[in-house]
Amino acid sequence: MGVAEVFTEFGDIYLQSVLSTWLMTAVCFAGGLTLGIIITVLRVSPIKPLRTVGDVYVQLFRNIPTVSLLVIFVYALPYLGATLPYRTCLLACVILIVSAFASENFMSGINAIGVGQIEAARSVGLSFTQIIRLVVIPQSLRTTVLPMTNLLIATLLTTAMGSQVPLTPPELTGMVNYVNSRSVAGISAFVVSAICYAGTSVVLGFLGNRLDKKVRILR
Amino acid sequence: MSATVSMRDALYEAPGPKTRRRVAIGTAISLVALAALVAFVIRQFYINDQLNPRYWSFFARWTTWRFLLTGLMGTVRVALMAGVLAIFLGLLLMLGRISSNKVLSTVCHVITDLFRSLPSLLLIYFFFLVIPRYGLKMPSFWMITVPVALAASGVLAEVFRAGVNAVPKGQTEAAMSLGMTHGKITRKIVLPQALRIVIPSLVSQLVVVVKDTTVAYVVSYPDLMQNARVLISNYDALVSMYFVVALIYIAINYATNRFSIYLAHRSGSKIISRTEENPV
Amino acid sequence: MTAEYAGPIIEMRHVDKHFGQLHVLKDINLTVEKGEVVVLIGPSGSGKSTLCRTINRLETIDSGEILFQGVKLPEEGKELAALRAEIGMVFQSFNLFAHKTILENVTMGPIEVLRKSKKEAEAEAMELLRRVGVAEQAAKVPAQLSGGQQQRVAIARSLAMHPKAMLFDEPTSALDPEMVGEVLDVMVELAKQGMTMVVVTHEMNFARRVANRVVFMADGQIVEQNTPDEFFDHPQSDRARDFLNSIKGH
Numbered sequence: 001m002g003v004a005e006v007f008t009e010f011g012d013i014y015l016q017s018v019l020s021t022w023l024m025t026a027v028c029f030a031g032g033l034t035l036g037i038i039i040t041v042l043r044v045s046p047i048k049p050l051r052t053v054g055d056v057y058v059q060l061f062r063n064i065p066t067v068s069l070l071v072i073f074v075y076a077l078p079y080l081g082a083t084l085p086y087r088t089c090l091l092a093c094v095i096l097i098v099s100a101f102a103s104e105n106f107m108s109g110i111n112a113i114g115v116g117q118i119e120a121a122r123s124v125g126l127s128f129t130q131i132i133r134l135v136v137i138p139q140s141l142r143t144t145v146l147p148m149t150n151l152l153i154a155t156l157l158t159t160a161m162g163s164q165v166p167l168t169p170p171e172l173t174g175m176v177n178y179v180n181s182r183s184v185a186g187i188s189a190f191v192v193s194a195i196c197y198a199g200t201s202v203v204l205g206f207l208g209n210r211l212d213k214k215v216r217i218l219r
Numbered sequence: 220m221s222a223t224v225s226m227r228d229a230l231y232e233a234p235g236p237k238t239r240r241r242v243a244i245g246t247a248i249s250l251v252a253l254a255a256l257v258a259f260v261i262r263q264f265y266i267n268d269q270l271n272p273r274y275w276s277f278f279a280r281w282t283t284w285r286f287l288l289t290g291l292m293g294t295v296r297v298a299l300m301a302g303v304l305a306i307f308l309g310l311l312l313m314l315g316r317i318s319s320n321k322v323l324s325t326v327c328h329v330i331t332d333l334f335r336s337l338p339s340l341l342l343i344y345f346f347f348l349v350i351p352r353y354g355l356k357m358p359s360f361w362m363i364t365v366p367v368a369l370a371a372s373g374v375l376a377e378v379f380r381a382g383v384n385a386v387p388k389g390q391t392e393a394a395m396s397l398g399m400t401h402g403k404i405t406r407k408i409v410l411p412q413a414l415r416i417v418i419p420s421l422v423s424q425l426v427v428v429v430k431d432t433t434v435a436y437v438v439s440y441p442d443l444m445q446n447a448r449v450l451i452s453n454y455d456a457l458v459s460m461y462f463v464v465a466l467i468y469i470a471i472n473y474a475t476n477r478f479s480i481y482l483a484h485r486s487g488s489k490i491i492s493r494t495e496e497n498p499v
Numbered sequence: 500m501t502a503e504y505a506g507p508i509i510e511m512r513h514v515d516k517h518f519g520q521l522h523v524l525k526d527i528n529l530t531v532e533k534g535e536v537v538v539l540i541g542p543s544g545s546g547k548s549t550l551c552r553t554i555n556r557l558e559t560i561d562s563g564e565i566l567f568q569g570v571k572l573p574e575e576g577k578e579l580a581a582l583r584a585e586i587g588m589v590f591q592s593f594n595l596f597a598h599k600t601i602l603e604n605v606t607m608g609p610i611e612v613l614r615k616s617k618k619e620a621e622a623e624a625m626e627l628l629r630r631v632g633v634a635e636q637a638a639k640v641p642a643q644l645s646g647g648q649q650q651r652v653a654i655a656r657s658l659a660m661h662p663k664a665m666l667f668d669e670p671t672s673a674l675d676p677e678m679v680g681e682v683l684d685v686m687v688e689l690a691k692q693g694m695t696m697v698v699v700t701h702e703m704n705f706a707r708r709v710a711n712r713v714v715f716m717a718d719g720q721i722v723e724q725n726t727p728d729e730f731f732d733h734p735q736s737d738r739a740r741d742f743l744n745s746i747k748g749h
Contacts (some may be wrong), residue, residue, distance in 0.1 A: 019735050044227040046234070047245040049229075049253055062425065063472035065433040067444065076458045080263045107463045111226045118229055119557055120594035120653075124365065124608040125584025127577060128231075134611065150493055155664045160338030164434070176344045186349040194284065194337055194659065201336035209497070218642030233559040235575030 006188040010179055016169040018196050024171065025200075028091055032098025032155065033148075036143045040106040054103070060102035066161045069093045070205040074165055094158050098151065105147040109140030112219075130140055142215045149208025153201045174194050264458075274456040278463065284448065290446025291467070297364050297432045297442060302425055304368035310374025314405075315378065315381065327376075334373025335493075339431040342366030347438050352461045362438040367431040371424060373495055381491045382413035419483035420491040426472045427493075433468065443467065504568050507694050508533050508664050509554055514563035516549065523549050524560070525719040530732050531664070538727075539654040541716035544741055547699045550716070551668050555586045556696065568663065584612050587604045587657030587665035595641035601628065601652050602637040608660045620659070627646040627655040637666050647678030651685055664695040671702060703746065707731055715739045 007014070041056035062070075073089035084092070113136060121131040163174035172193040175202045179189035235244060264270050277283050308404050315327030343366040346357060357365075394404040435442040447464040450458045483490045503505040509531040518526040523546045524540070526708055529572060531537050552558040556579060558570050565572050567586065573579040595604050605624035609615040615623075628634040631651035632643070636651040641649055650670055667686065671674065671679045683705050690696060692708045706713055707727045717738045734740045 004334050025305070028430045044230060045245075046231050046242050047239075047249055049246060051250045053249075053253065054338050059473055060469055063469040063476065064443075064465055065430040065472075066432045068461070068468050072465060076461045079269060079458045101384050102418070107227075110230075114228065114445045116590060116592050116594035117596060120588075120590065120596065121589035122495065122557065122580075123555055123583050123586070123666075124656065125580050125612040127580045130611055132230075134595060134607065135598075142598055146414055146497070154493065157336070157338040163340055163344070164437075173338055173341045173344060176348060177630070178346045180344075180352075184352065190341070190345050190349050191279065193341055194333075197338065198333055198560075202332075206224070215221040218640055219597050232556075232575065232579075235579075236572075236577050 002185075002189045003191055006179065006192055009183065009185070010175075010189070013169050013178070014175060014192065017172055017175045020167075020169050021159055021162075021171040021196070022200070023157070024087075024094075024159045024162065025152070028098055028159065029096040029152050031091070031095035032102050032151075033041060034100025035095060035099035036106060039103040040110075042108065043103065044110065045185055046122060058100045058103050061096050062104065064097070066097060066158055067164060069096065070161055070164060074196065085174070087162075090159070090162045090165060090167070094155065094162070097158065098155050099151060101151050101155040102148070104153045105144045105151060106140060108147070109142075109144040111218060112143045113139050142217050144207060145215060149205060149212070152173070152208070156197065156200055175192050240425075248484050263326065269458050274454075274459045277450075277454050277456065278352075278459070281433075285448055286450060287443065287449050287464075287467070290441055290443040293435070293440060293442040293446070294321070294429065294432050296446075297360065297367065297435060297440065298425060298429045301364045301368040301428050301432070305371035305422065305428070307377055308368065308372035312376035313379040313383070315401045316380065319401075331373045331376040334369055335377070336373075337370065339367055339370035340434060340437075342369055343434060343437055357439040359435075360462060363432060363435045363440050363442075367428055370431060374427070375421070375424060378417050378424065379413065382417035382420075383409055385395060385416050385488075386412045387396045414484065416488045417491065419479045419486065419488055421477035422482060422494060423476060423490050425479075426475050429472060429475070478484075501656050502715050505533075506569050507531060507566075508535075508568055509697070510563050510566040510569075511550075511553075512566075514550075514553065514560050514565060516553065516558065516662070521712045522737065523719050524553070526655055527563070527721060529627055529714065529724075531695060531697060533695055534693045535696075535710050535711045536698065536709050537714055538710040539697065539699045539714050539716060540701070540703070540706060540742075541722075542745075545716040546719040547714075547716045551697055551699045553662075555583050555588055557588070571588045577737070584608065584660055585663045587654075587660060587662035589653050589657060589665065589667045589670045590651070591669040593646070593653045593673070594693055595652055595656070597641055600638055600640055601644070602653060604641070605656045605659050608656065613660065624655070624659055628652070630658075630713065631655045632681070645678060647681045650682045652676065652691075654682075657691075659748065662694075664697065665689070665700040666701065669699050669701070669707075671700065671708045691732050701746070702729070715742070719740070 024036060033161055039054050042050045043058070045051060047055075050075055069095045070089060072085065073084065073093055077084065077089075117139065118131060121135045125136065156172035159171055160173035162171040163177060168176075175193055176186065176189045232238075312327045312331045315323045316331060318324055318327075331336075343363065346362045346366050350357065390408055390412065391404055394408045399407070432442055432443045436448060437447040439445070443464060447460050451460045454460070479490055509529070511527050511529040514524055514527040515522075525546075527550060529537075529550075538550060549558055553560050554567070555592075556565075557576075566718070567582060568711045575584055577668075595601075596607065599607065602621060602624055605627060606617065606620040609620040609623065610617060613620075624712050625634060625637065628637055631654055632647050633655070636644055636648060636652075641652070644652065649705050662713050670686070671682050674682065677704070683702060685697070686705070687709055698710075710727045712724055713727050713730040714732065715722050715734075715736075715738070722736050725733070725735070730739070732744065734743055
């Protein structure tokens with residue numbers, strides 16, 4: 001059974017699968033960025049305990065394997081009084097992990113700014129909030145375009161963990177299992193999924209590169 | 220880490236009296252909030268009877284740890300073997316990519332980007348679900364090791380390439396002026412220096428490899444996660460076990476990261492990770 | 500405190516500062532009158548840059564007091580920002596905002612701090628850029644300019660705030676030799692127009708030509724201060740003599 005047959009037999013669900021993978025990637029990335037911003041604010045705040053919380057948070061979630069977090073959400077949380085749908089578990093896990101890496105990206109963006117920029121802003125008479133708004137945020141955002149593009153691609157790949165829980169429709173990796181258990185077309189399913197992942201990555205990478213060229217700061 | 224500290228401090232001025240007061244109040248409030256959060260978590264454990272000693276006491280037994288350690292050894296075996304394979308493959312892919320042969324270079328470029336843009340789980344499924352259909356049965360060790368290695372090799376090829384690019388051009392020019400051939404320059408001058416530059420990055424990439432091995436249960440290979448699952452069914456202690464296992468993984472990966480940072484600091488090189496690479 | 504204030508613009512009284520164990524400023528007393536050009540010189544590590552940076556509180560002090568136009572420097576907040584808006588600062592490494600164009604670098608202060616309209620700020624900025632000779636570069640970003648051009652933009656950025664005084668922290672030390680002149684020319688022009696200036700520099704010719712007073716520092720102390728001619732021709736202290744001898748070869 002070739003790739004063409006996979007399309008005729010599983011075309012519908014494959015389409016749903018691609019869309020669902022894209023949607024989950026988008027949701028996880030948006031959620032991860034938002035949470036990452038909050039964590040970064042904690043980490044750069046002048047309040048020591050909040051900084052520590054932010055630092056510890058990042059170390060926890062950038063070092064935990066996704067499955068390890070996923071089994072806690074899916075199997076352990078119900079014992080602690082919180083039973084969540086599978087999809088919610090998956091999204092929450094990926095968002096937590098993405099947020100840790102997003103915060104690391106933001107932090108290196110902030111670190112790239114340089115003390116001189118802040119001092120210059122101060123000596124012009126800008127207030128703290130103006131410095132953050134006019135110098136720190138724009139400069140750090142512009143330097144994080146490429147790392148964030150890579151994080152977006154990594155987010156796409158991380159959603160493959162969805163194959164470890166029952167999802168309808170299955171995401172792209174789960175589809176290989178889905179097709180494989182219903183027909184002999186396993187290898188075609190693998191090829192189709194691989195093309196979807198690689199194609200999406202190439203497009204995202206291309207867009208990220210273009211955006212980076214546009215906003216990159218010459219230093 | 221030290222750079223992080225200095226820049227985030229540089230955002231603030233030396234505090235005046237008003238700021239000092241505000242920071243003190245903020246500190247107090249955040250400590251209270253933090254205590255409340257911890258109390259809430261402990262309470263959730265308590266009211267759901269998850270603090271009951273029967274869920275935790277078996278961690279005091281040596282046999283528990285021996286079994287987990289056996290699993291951990293499985294993880295280490297897979298991770299190291301996958302790491303070594305990935306280094307070889309990554310090096311080959313990189314050498315192919317920088318070679319003057321256009322066809323070879325393009326092929327290696329495509330393979331590199333392909334491996335970088337596929338989830339390791341998809342590759343695992345390929346070796347676990349697809350290949351056996353064609354009558355090729357691999358031992359479970361290789362069913363997890365090979366795909367993890369393939370996924371890592373793409374990233375490592377890029378790491379190596381960054382390392383080669385980081386070798387100063389003057390080195391090649393000096394070697395050329397001595398009359399060395401292109402191949403000899405690569406082997407004797409560029410590669411040894413590039414390898415030294417990327418060692419910290421290779422170590423930090425081990426974290427990704429270790430993470431990728433955690434789905435070894437898919438192919439029923441007895442790694443840490445798989446053995447933890449066995450213990451869970453033995454002791455009926457799911458919550459405590461999954462949290463402990465998570466902490467073990469975090470500790471290993473944290474230590475590996477710190478070690479790579481230490482190496483980078485000592486050799487004055489930069490850690491190249493996926494984040495800094497060009498996207499596919 | 501505004502126009503009719505007639506006293507010294509900058510007054511430092513018994514200022515002390517430590518960096519950890521290091522005593523970088525020792526009982527500094529210094530007065531700068533309106534329109535005066537004061538040049539700080541001394542061996543590296545003598546504390547002259549630190550002194551310069553305390554005047555707009557980029558560095559805090561441990562004890563003593565600093566007055567600007569007769570008012571003690573505010574410690575924080577809006578008041579401090581407002582004070583800094585009145586003091587121009589030019590850094591050794593230019594510190595132009597890397598993500599902004601040359602024009603935006605000059606208009607940021609007037610628009611955000613002085614609340615001028617964009618149009619007005621841009622018109623004035625272009626005028627200033629013309630004055631320092633980089634008007635054609637207005638649409639570029641800092642990294643596209645030479646060091647000398649960047650430093651002249653930095654001066655224009657300060658001038659756009661209509662400062663009451665300007666601080667120059669080694670403004671030519673990071674420049675290639677052939678670019679030093681173009682920056683010094685702008686500074687000489689400023690001095691002629693009566694700008695109050697505190698300049699940390701190694702450019703002895705500039706000091707001799709432009710300064711009203713030379714302040715010589717060593718080991719965190721003001722060792723002597725005098726008119727340029729007196730100082731360069733008849734240094735009073737051994738430290739100053741040693742220093743002048745050591746730089747003569749250059």
